[in-house]
Every structure is written in C-alpha cells, then in structure tokens.
Amino acid sequence: MTRIIIVGYMGAGKTTVGKALAKELGLTFYDLDWYIEERMRKTVPQIFAEKGEEGFRKIENAMLHEVAEFEDIVLSCGGGTPCFFDNMEYLNRQGDTVYLKATPDVLYKHLKMGKTERPLLKNKTKEEMYRFIEEQLAQRETHYLEAKNVIDVSLMDNYEKIKTSVARLRELLNI
Numbered sequence: 001m002t003r004i005i006i007v008g009y010m011g012a013g014k015t016t017v018g019k020a021l022a023k024e025l026g027l028t029f030y031d032l033d034w035y036i037e038e039r040m041r042k043t044v045p046q047i048f049a050e051k052g053e054e055g056f057r058k059i060e061n062a063m064l065h066e067v068a069e070f071e072d073i074v075l076s077c078g079g080g081t082p083c084f085f086d087n088m089e090y091l092n093r094q095g096d097t098v099y100l101k102a103t104p105d106v107l108y109k110h111l112k113m114g115k116t117e118r119p120l121l122k123n124k125t126k127e128e129m130y131r132f133i134e135e136q137l138a139q140r141e142t143h144y145l146e147a148k149n150v151i152d153v154s155l156m157d158n159y160e161k162i163k164t165s166v167a168r169l170r171e172l173l174n175i
C-alpha cells in the first residue's frame with residue numbers, strides 16, 4: 001500500500017507536483033483543498049469568509065482524517081495543514097510524508113504567477129506579501145520539518161522544474 005503525503009508552504013508546488021507524481025505512478029491524486037471544496041460544496045475562500053480561519057481549520061482537520069485513510073494515493077495538503085491540531089503527527093503515522101521546501105523568493109514567484117485565490121494573501125501589496133511569506137514560513141517550518149523526507153525545490157534548475165521535482169521525489173522515496 002502506498003500513501004505519499006506532500007506538505008509545505010503555499011506556492012511550493014504541492015498541488016502541481018503531487019498531481020504529476022500520482023499520474024506517473026498510477027496512484028489516485030487527492031488535493032486536500034479540492035477535497036474540502038467538493039465535500040463542503042464551497043470554495044476555500046468562501047469557507048474562510050463565512051467561518052473564519054478557525055472554522056476552516058476544524059473542517060480541514062475533519063476532512064484530513066477522511067482522505068488520509070484512503071489507500072494507494074498521493075495526497076497534497078494545504079500549506080497550513082501540518083500546523084494545526086496533531087495533523088503532522090497523524091500524517092507521519094499515515095504515510096510517507098515529504099516536505100517540499102522552497103525559499104521565500106521561489107514561493108513568492110510561484111504565488112505571483114498562480115491563479116488560485118489564497119485568503120491569507122488577499123489584499124496585500126507585493127512588499128507585504130513577500131514579508132508575510134518570510135515571516136510565516138519561519139514560524140511554520142518546524143512543523144514542515146517533522147516530515148520524514150525533505151526535498152528542496154529551490155535548488156533545481158528552472159528548466160522543467162516540475163518534472164525534476166517528480167523525479168527527485170521518486171528517487172527519494174525509492175518508488
């Protein structure tokens with residue numbers, strides 16, 4: 001039974017790389033945010049707006065316990081998932097956890113070009129966004145570093161970075 005679980009900060013590429021990895025390995029892909037949206041019939045920004053971050057984290061925790069029981073999957077978490085309740089400890093019990101690590105510069109670059117709306121970054125100027133990423137990453141990283149494996153995607157060449165990330169993941173997990 002294979003269960004690969006990807007964690008890391010917003011913009012690290014968890015959704016993008018997780019999906020590509022699942023495809024290559026013939027595993028079912030789950031993105032926790034997408035799963036939440038499907039189950040709740042609401043978008044993540046809608047849940048934040050209606051229930052606040054605290055409400056979102058409770059829902060996220062409950063949905064995580066559903067999805068992380070499925071077998072032969074790649075699961076990409078949300079950036080905050082490992083930082084609330086005992087989620088990271090639970091994920092380490094459930095499968096092969098990988099921290100997709102990236103520098104604030106790379107995260108900022110990815111987040112700037114991405115189309116997904118992220119409630120935590122809403123209404124921020126470029127400077128405020130960069131500073132927020134730097135500060136929150138520093139606070140959150142202790143949780144991410146509890147993952148069993150770490151891949152630094154910042155060190156990779158720009159050329160076909162997603163493919164390279166998938167190849168490195170396979171090498172690391174020996175799969």
Ligand SMILES: Nc1ncnc2c1ncn2[C@@H]1O[C@H](COP(=O)(O)OP(=O)(O)O)[C@@H](O)[C@H]1O
Pocket residue numbers: 008009010011012013014015016017076079110111113114115116153160161162165
């Ligand atoms: N390894 C990568 N190389 C190039 N672009 C990437 C890479 N990973 C992510 N991106 C881009 O960065 C943005 C955010 O990626 P996403 O997978 O949504 O991150 P996360 O799920 O970690 O928040 C997307 O536009 C994606 O295309």
Ligand SMILES: O=C(O)C1=C[C@@H](OP(=O)(O)O)[C@@H](O)[C@H](O)C1
Pocket residue numbers: 008009010011014015033044077078079080081117118119120
């Ligand atoms: O870092 C966070 O707290 C969040 C990250 C998002 O997922 P991504 O990391 O996939 O953007 C999503 O779960 C929500 O907007 C909150």
Ligand SMILES: [Mg+2]
Pocket residue numbers: 014015016031033076077078
């Ligand atoms: Mg994502």
